[in-house]
Amino acid sequence: MNAIFLMLMGLGAMALGYFVYSKFICEKIFKVDPNFRTPAHEMQDGVDYVPTNKYILWGHHFTSVAGAAPIIGPAIAVIWGWVPAFLWVVFGTIFFAGVHDAGAIWASSRNKAKSIGALTGDIVGNRARSIFMIVIFLVLLMVNAVFAVVIAGQLISFPSATIPVWGAIVVALIIGQLIYRKNMSLLLVTIVGVVALYGMIYVGPMLPLALPEMVGPLSDNQSWIILLFVYAAIASLLPVWMLLQPRDYINGIQLFIGLILLYGAVLISGPDVVAPAFNNDVPEGTPSLIPLLFVTIACGAISGFHGLVSSGTTSKQLDKEPDVRFVGYFGAVGEGSLALAAIIAATAGFATLADWQAIYSGFGKGGVSAFITGGANILQAGIGLDTVLSQTLLTVMVVLFAGTTMDTGLRLQRYIFQEWGSIYNIGWMQKAAPATLLAVGSCLLLAFGAGGDGSGGLMIWPLFGTTNQLLAGLTLLVITVMLVKLRRPMWYTLAPLIFLLIMTTLGLLIQLKSFYDKGDWFLFTMDLIVLVAAILVSLECSSALNKQLKANKANPAAEEA
Amino acid sequence: MSLDKFKAWFRQASFYAEEAYNAPYRSAIARAKREQDDLFMLLIFSEMMGVPNPASYYTLELQPLLMERFHDWHIRMGMEHSPLDNVKCC
Numbered sequence: 001m002n003a004i005f006l007m008l009m010g011l012g013a014m015a016l017g018y019f020v021y022s023k024f025i026c027e028k029i030f031k032v033d034p035n036f037r038t039p040a041h042e043m044q045d046g047v048d049y050v051p052t053n054k055y056i057l058w059g060h061h062f063t064s065v066a067g068a069a070p071i072i073g074p075a076i077a078v079i080w081g082w083v084p085a086f087l088w089v090v091f092g093t094i095f096f097a098g099v100h101d102a103g104a105i106w107a108s109s110r111n112k113a114k115s116i117g118a119l120t121g122d123i124v125g126n127r128a129r130s131i132f133m134i135v136i137f138l139v140l141l142m143v144n145a146v147f148a149v150v151i152a153g154q155l156i157s158f159p160s161a162t163i164p165v166w167g168a169i170v171v172a173l174i175i176g177q178l179i180y181r182k183n184m185s186l187l188l189v190t191i192v193g194v195v196a197l198y199g200m201i202y203v204g205p206m207l208p209l210a211l212p213e214m215v216g217p218l219s220d221n222q223s224w225i226i227l228l229f230v231y232a233a234i235a236s237l238l239p240v241w242m243l244l245q246p247r248d249y250i251n252g253i254q255l256f257i258g259l260i261l262l263y264g265a266v267l268i269s270g271p272d273v274v275a276p277a278f279n280n281d282v283p284e285g286t287p288s289l290i291p292l293l294f295v296t297i298a299c300g301a302i303s304g305f306h307g308l309v310s311s312g313t314t315s316k317q318l319d320k321e322p323d324v325r326f327v328g329y330f331g332a333v334g335e336g337s338l339a340l341a342a343i344i345a346a347t348a349g350f351a352t353l354a355d356w357q358a359i360y361s362g363f364g365k366g367g368v369s370a371f372i373t374g375g376a377n378i379l380q381a382g383i384g385l386d387t388v389l390s391q392t393l394l395t396v397m398v399v400l401f402a403g404t405t406m407d408t409g410l411r412l413q414r415y416i417f418q419e420w421g422s423i424y425n426i427g428w429m430q431k432a433a434p435a436t437l438l439a440v441g442s443c444l445l446l447a448f449g450a451g452g453d454g455s456g457g458l459m460i461w462p463l464f465g466t467t468n469q470l471l472a473g474l475t476l477l478v479i480t481v482m483l484v485k486l487r488r489p490m491w492y493t494l495a496p497l498i499f500l501l502i503m504t505t506l507g508l509l510i511q512l513k514s515f516y517d518k519g520d521w522f523l524f525t526m527d528l529i530v531l532v533a534a535i536l537v538s539l540e541c542s543s544a545l546n547k548q549l550k551a552n553k554a555n556p557a558a559e560e561a
Numbered sequence: 562m563s564l565d566k567f568k569a570w571f572r573q574a575s576f577y578a579e580e581a582y583n584a585p586y587r588s589a590i591a592r593a594k595r596e597q598d599d600l601f602m603l604l605i606f607s608e609m610m611g612v613p614n615p616a617s618y619y620t621l622e623l624q625p626l627l628m629e630r631f632h633d634w635h636i637r638m639g640m641e642h643s644p645l646d647n648v649k650c651c
Binding site: 046047048050052053055056057059060064179185186187190239240241244245246248249252313316317 | 571574575577578579580581582584585586587588589590591592593
């Protein structure tokens, strides 16, 4: 099987999904109306509510939702063979993620651009809203812990990336100052910044930098994790223009360059997929494909995190309602194509099946390293970039994404702690610094609690996937209830919702058993908490839908909207 | 490509770049600016609300300039009507 064929098939199917299925969903189910006055116009204030050009909004939406997760998930999941991962990414993008993302923007824009959390309260009920808050907190907690572990692992495996990774932060800081204080032309600064970043990537392999194996009582892995959290804590307290804004911007550019390079290299070299289509010979300890595949790949197939972005900022800037199709659905297609690139890199980037099996020696073993190693081999074969240089380039791409997510996540977690502080009237918890410390503390607890040396963080990857899917489930529930209220067909959102709930619950039960067998009581408790949340979400779903269906029956005279 | 065409292209590219840079953070930055402005407002009007301010001689001069924003400010601070007896804005 040639990777070019895989790539064309995947991209072609997703394009078909965009041109046909999204048209159907938006015109027939959501019935988007070009004359509807969106909140961006209705409540225009030049701050939050700003009608924005759809291409810019798409770029913004896509770069906020795309991160390291659509790379890590698929790169782990190809352990079951490339066919299951490929199918779930492609069909997930077409029938789940696209509908979910576009639906979240639509639902929010039809309700004064409220966030999905607030909408859950309005449309489903206050109890569902509380569950929503807890699920969000769990997602943030897990994503921070997992990403710290992933970054630390990559910095140890690829020490050539140390300088560009930390150097990128310095570049971002300088760009921020140049634009904010000196008011320099952005285009010029962009060019200088990108050249500086790629310059450092070029220098990186000449000056590989690694921590000593033991720093005091800590291993290098543990020290990296702690250093990363120190960085994220500081970054999350800085004003956004200083670091976050310029770095997000550079990351966005990097994302497009990375995608173009990878797909270009695949087209030129046309590597063969060496991984088996279905892996019948999975390493010991690999859980069963169903249901774990569907929680291992969350972002890239469907992710609840997108709903937060869609309803939080994107819906406030929507110029015309039909734009939801391009911004939301095509945003999901963009993310799907990133996941597809990850699958190709992790399955076609190896010379022989034995090489591939050596990397995928256990569940959670391949992952990002496989993406970086495989992707670098493809880049080398395709455009002749030196292997170590290619590895550095891809490591920087993944690490910068994960880093951005970490400090944004930490910032959001801090807000939640501060909000709890004000709800329960705890004065010190409302202050930024102590709330940040609490957030970092909880993440470190998870990163180290999952595995003594902090390396066990990847154990919680599927757990992170389940929480993310639960969040997506809640968003789909809001959309479905809205559709039922409007007396429109509900199965296009209800079917994915039911599928997700079944897969997450099964996944949680299977993991629960494996944690029990291992005697890992920490993760057992975590799993149990998520399981309770999943059951509560399912109950909320059935009761909210039943209530609405009964209300519809009781009042059959109401016109179809 | 003629120079004019290039200039037009450059302007277009600059517009997209600036929007891409600013759009995601417009609200966060505007909010931070508003917070600073609110503090400044409090300093300017502090004397009138019974908070002694050694620089009141100078702040008095700034008051008329900030009058326009006064209404929005006291609404935002959770006061339905103007807290000052001598300033009636609503």
